[in-house]
Amino acid sequence: MNDSNTSADTITFLGTAGARFMVSRQLAASGGLWLSLSGTEILVDPGPGSIVQSTKRKLRAEKLSAIIVSHRHLDHAADVNIMVEAMTNGGFNQHGLLFAPADALEKEPIIFSYLRAYIEGTEVLKEGKSYTIGTVSFTTPVRHIHPVETYGMLFQTSRHTFAYIADTRYFEELHQSYASEMIIINMVLTEPRPPIDHLSIPDAESIIKEIKPKVAILNHFGMHVWQAKPWTIAENLSQQTGVRVIAARDGMKFDLAQLDDN
Numbered sequence: 001m002n003d004s005n006t007s008a009d010t011i012t013f014l015g016t017a018g019a020r021f022m023v024s025r026q027l028a029a030s031g032g033l034w035l036s037l038s039g040t041e042i043l044v045d046p047g048p049g050s051i052v053q054s055t056k057r058k059l060r061a062e063k064l065s066a067i068i069v070s071h072r073h074l075d076h077a078a079d080v081n082i083m084v085e086a087m088t089n090g091g092f093n094q095h096g097l098l099f100a101p102a103d104a105l106e107k108e109p110i111i112f113s114y115l116r117a118y119i120e121g122t123e124v125l126k127e128g129k130s131y132t133i134g135t136v137s138f139t140t141p142v143r144h145i146h147p148v149e150t151y152g153m154l155f156q157t158s159r160h161t162f163a164y165i166a167d168t169r170y171f172e173e174l175h176q177s178y179a180s181e182m183i184i185i186n187m188v189l190t191e192p193r194p195p196i197d198h199l200s201i202p203d204a205e206s207i208i209k210e211i212k213p214k215v216a217i218l219n220h221f222g223m224h225v226w227q228a229k230p231w232t233i234a235e236n237l238s239q240q241t242g243v244r245v246i247a248a249r250d251g252m253k254f255d256l257a258q259l260d261d262n
């Protein structure tokens with residue numbers, strides 16, 4: 001049911017599949033992250049199935065204050081139009097913001113123009129900028145290395161900081177950029193496979209060792225990661241880093257209060 005406790009900070013993983021094959025075969029669900037932060041609801045990266053997974057979990061799109069798209073790839077943006085329609089009740093309740101890189105809004109926009117009229121506005125994500133949505137603020141500290149313009153996000157709520165490290169090739173600046181209590185890592189690969197611009201298990205290990213968050217959550221699994229069982233990989237990474245590493249599961253709801261336990 002929808003949360004009666006509006007003071008809770010939770011993250012629901014609508015899906016955990018990443019990249020083309022996992023998503024097109026729906027070996028795991030896809031659909032993005034649903035953030036509920038002290039009563040402010042934000043949807044991040046509405047990939048294919050976002051409308052299905054969110055309604056199935058009784059998450060109500062009309063309560064969303066914003067939708068954030070890290071980059072224009074389909075596994076992050078395919079359902080943005082239907083989610084805007086749902087957020088605004090088919091345009092009858094005009095509200096909400098859409099955040100996306102310029103690349104996703106300009107030449108070949110991810111959002112249809114008639115739906116753009118339903119929302120309060122669009123905000124362009126840029127390197128080093130800060131944004132506010134209700135009680136939540138976030139920054140996009142660094143442009144990622146990925147075939148299209150891509151940003152991850154560092155979120156600040158009244159009580160917690162956490163980072164969403166969206167698709168990228170590994171580079172050292174990720175460490176300083178996303179230092180926080182909890183990090184979500186989109187880990188598509190088991191091994192680095194240049195020239196593919198995605199994070200792998202050794203990359204996740206370096207990031208976790210450098211940032212030393214209280215919790216790291218692996219997400220957005222490619223086929224090889226899936227075959228190697230994400231929860232086994234998470235267990236090994238916990239042992240290697242001394243940090244609690246969790247593999248996200250479809251529908252998993254993570255309560256940020258877990259970060260206060262020690």
Ligand SMILES: [Zn+2]
Nearest residue numbers: 071073146167
């Ligand atoms: Zn991508």
